[in-house]
Amino acid sequence: MENKSLFLEFFGGSPTFKVIDFLLEHRLEDFTKTEIAKGADVSWATLFKCWDELEKYKIVKLIRVVGRARLYQLNESSPIVKELKAMELALIKQAADEEEEKVKMKIKARK
Numbered sequence: 541m542e543n544k545s546l547f548l549e550f551f552g553g554s555p556t557f558k559v560i561d562f563l564l565e566h567r568l569e570d571f572t573k574t575e576i577a578k579g580a581d582v583s584w585a586t587l588f589k590c591w592d593e594l595e596k597y598k599i600v601k602l603i604r605v606v607g608r609a610r611l612y613q614l615n616e617s618s619p620i621v622k623e624l625k626a627m628e629l630a631l632i633k634q635a636a637d638e639e640e641e642k643v644k645m646k647i648k649a650r651k
Contacts, residue, residue, distance in 0.1 A: 546628070546635055547564060547627075555589070556590045558580040558581060558582055559587065559594065560594075560614075563599075563600065564628055566579070567613070567614045570604065571612060572609050572611060572612075573587060573591065573612065597620055598615050599618060599620060601615040
């Protein structure tokens with residue numbers, strides 16, 4: 541299994557957060573529900589269970605319909621999504637600051 545994102549390390553690996561994490565990482569792309577389930581590493585049945593909640597809170601939105609395929613994307617205009625993106629950015633910044641501090645400590649130890 542690959543490394544967990546900082547987002548999942550903080551929020552945990554619930555199916556809903558796995559879907560949100562996948563969509564955050566691919567925010568400029570649109571996907572079918574099947575592609576979202578596969579990308580988020582959740583089963584179709586699990587995605588089906590949490591999908592209503594994602595739509596209810598406007599975390600996802602329908603982007604386009606191609607034939608019978610309905611394509612969805614992270615809803616960038618949602619206040620909740622904006623807060624989740626800010627939280628992800630804060631987690632990344634904190635991790636970067638911690639790594640920078642470790643490097644500084646190693647440099648000081650060498651002197």
